Amino acid sequence: MMSLNKLLHHVHLSCVPKDIQITGITLDSRKIQKGYLFAALPGTKSNGCDYIDMAIEKGASAILLPINVPFPQTDHCIAIPCDNPRYIVSLMAACFFSKHPQHQIAITGTNGKTSTADFIRQIWQLQHYKAASIGTLGVISNTNYHYTGPVLTTPDNIMLHEILTSLTEHNVQHLALEASSHGLDQYRLDGLTIEAAGFTNLTRDHLDYHHDFQHYLQAKLRLFKDILPIGGIAGVNADMDQDALTQIKQAILERKQNLRLVGEQGQFLQLLSVTPLPEGQQLVLKTALNDRFSVTIPLLGRYQIDNILLAMALIAKDEHDIANFIPLLPHLKGVRGRMEQAAILPNSAAVYVDYAHTPDALAHLLQSLRPHTHNNLHVIFGAGGDRDAGKRPLMAQEAAKYADYVIITDDNPRTEDPDLIRQEVKMGAPTALEIAGREQAIAQTIKKLQSGDILVVAGKGHEQGQIIGSVVHPFDDVTIIQKYVGSL
Template structure:
């Protein structure tokens, strides 16, 4: 509970409104209770102003509005007008939820957020620390906290603070979170004090929301320009696009943040050598202090190495702590839906499931698998409906470059015609095989696999459902693969 006078210290509220107590805050009018503040946020699909009456009926005594809004509110309800209500509600939320876990880090980028965040959580857990990760996979932790709310890459600011406060009550001290472009553009992480942040890479995605690549990049940059404090750790993959890297380096230098570069051109962790193994890889890297380290990972894929190095750069307190992480690396487990081994067939062929759903992600996925292929490489993928259409043929183009067999099927068609989506994808690689129905595509392909083949099913990863229209139908790529293994 906070008073209106307390808010006046942070927001311009005219003094002719008498002081009163605000018991809680809500973005959803259905969650409003007596003496709550309701934030009537503008949105792409719904406008919060349409729900003000319901919020008042549920007991709201304060309404946060955009400047220029012309609302006739009852006398007992105080309006707060501002230019940027999303930014303001983030500040108000931080006042309501001051007790959060002490150590907080965030990761942004097009691909690799989930894995980097999860590897950080795993390393903390292996160090016997109470830790958690928040993102696409929900809230994973070793403190016995069970989150049952909506799963978003970056939850809205109130839900995010509620989760972290609940984790704090469970004595969680270390939290790693994903920072999506949507979440950053909508100020969901503002006023959360981070001690480190990472940027994995930047390629085309979410242009249906941001409309341009430049706007997408601008949203991502906010993690470093507006949220990460000066002197905090800023970890980057040195091998990302050169112009993107240069922009980020300039920001970090200007903000006087502690730069940690990892990868082939890294200065904090420089990757020297990768040796593919049957069920993993051996890596050699050099630390900033000059130590040369060789260790084994039980994970396939070069991009897994990038994500692990980034996670180490995020959490290492100093060179001594960094050295102590080395014995933990072979114990790291793959993240669900990320290069996840779904099955090894009786003839030795292997099937993997991965979340890759952008052209760049498909490229890295297939390049990572290629050293482990002893015969032929297959890929099954589709594209989501009501999302960025421009990337569809580009995905097929990349798949055709690196796979021996490309099978185009359905992803989450949502409200689009699945056949039209498949046709748009196929324009990028006309020789691809088209099989309507994701389960049928998996069934047919699994039966074709020969010894030494690898099949990767891309696009949905950890997802447990397929969205057709407004309905989510139960669907798990891993379970479908295992279902058809019975007939082999």
Template structure:
């Protein structure tokens, strides 16, 4: 990529990653201003600087430096990343929504693969493909639901080089607001659902909604298709936003015009679905429990159909879908026969859906272990406590990722509306206590962290896996 006659060899917004010939984007973040690192970037060999305006403070940099000014440097940076890496897979779908993004992109990848496409997904679980070796080769650690623009475009280019034709991406509200997806050629975009979340970042529901809406009004290709959950709050607003940019709009849900969930009947470890797909009634067994999983699956179905997958193949693929790691994942059976699950539910809506989904399978008591993350929207804590107190029979409130917030204060906010909860701060002890209470007919779900293998307490990051603690606790019970 050439800029003003100079060949750019790479680009980054992290001065620590600058190499000779790089463009450095001096972006303003929550904790630091990239302008403060311009001199450091130039010393490491940056030949071009992108920022909003020329810095007010005096800089000791060469007059040969190329300066790019833009009123929206984040968006310009993403577009430059797209230009630099150039190649992208032919079909890219993006999924936004408060809950369900990870499940939908994984289900979509499975449907595409079943139909004979070389498919991948990018999101909370990293880069996943049907080929384990490809996943290992392509994947590097990214702790963001939607990776940064450079990482994202670099990986899209690598996927295209590896002959992946179909890619599904999780589109978080943070990622959309920060323009990480700008420049991605998106063929189809879906909204799973919409409830209040991340108000610590967005401040208002309106701002949160507008960030999600950017996917449909600004990023989705004008020839693409918007797939909207007709049952969720503000669905009509999302449809209006989509109509400003695209003409192809598909709706799904119990009121969906294109894919309508007519009936969901729970079975032992699956559910019988009756759907109307483009006005044709279809019956199938979905090998997943929970109505919310049915919604995730039909959202993935809509994306698959809108990107060219034949209806019959897509419906057949749905009957062999595999659950996603850390999402209503059955990790152990107690010696009594009780089932133990982990789930990523960390919002009121997700917790409500989780407990509601498990209730039909409970013959004894429904046990719950959960907490809330620190330095995140604190308004949801009391609401989650209220939901737990209503829908679960036995509750232990513990620590999630308290970060730099007082863990005891977080737990107290939850317990204020959850009087029947037992408070145990240490998450491992809380899980062991819950496992020890199980008897025949019970179900235990440990919620909030799902697939995560770390716990953040203060500035320290500790190795921690709910699944590993559960399995060890069950083993200890067997050994007693």
């Protein structure tokens, strides 16, 4: 419980003459209880302003709403009009749920957010800290806290701060979280007190929402321009698209943040060489102090290295601290659904599952598996419905470029016609095999695998459902793969 005027003072809005106590904050009109503050936010699918009357009837004491939205005459509820209610409600939530972990790191980028956040959490836990990560895989921690809400890359403005308070009450003081472009654009991370921010890479994705590449980049840059404080640590993959890198570095320079570049072109932490091994990869690294380290990680995939280097740069106190992380790297575990080994066939062919669902991610996935492929590399993938349609043929082009056999199938067609989606995908790889049913595609391909082959089933990763229309049907790539490998 908190006074309304304390919340208004915190967000620099005018206080009300008669102060009242707020018992809760919500964006969801169904959750309103007596004494709540309801944030009536305009949205793409529904408009919170349509539920103002309902909120008053259910006992809301105050309603945050955009300026110029009509408000009914009432003595039982206070209207709080403002220019940017999404931003304001995030700051209010940060004040209302005021317990936050002391050390917070946020990661943005097209690909690699989940893995980087998870590696940060793992390294902290290997150092015996209570730590958590928030993102596409939900809330993971080494405590008995169990999050049961919806899984979003970046939770909504209020849910995020509720989670932070709950984690703090479970003695978590180290947190890594994913910062999606949607979450940043919708001010969901505003109010956080992060000490470091990471940028993994930037390639095409979510243009159905952002409309063009520049708006997509600007949404992600909010993490550095508006949320990471002046002087904060800014870790960036130096090997990403150079035009994007230039704009990212400029934003960091303007905020006088501590830029830490990693990768083959890295200065804070440079990758000198990679040697693929049957059990993983051997790395040779050099720090800004010219210290060199050789270490073997038990993970396949070149992009895994980028994520590990970025994770170290974001949590290191300084250049000397890198040496403390090196002995921990052999103990890292792969993130579920990211280059996850699902099965080994009796003839030694291997099957992997990965979340790659953009052209760049698919290309990196296949390039990473190639050094470990002693015969043919097969890939099964599709494209989601009601999402950026422009990337569909581009994904197929990358698949055809790097795999020996390409199989196009369904992947969450949602409300679109799956046949039309596959046709659009196939424009990028006209000779690819098309098998509509995802389970059928997996079953048929597994039967064809020879010794030394690798099959990767891409696009869904950790997901547990196939969305057809508006219905989520139970479907797990790993379970399906193991079912058919077990029947050989």
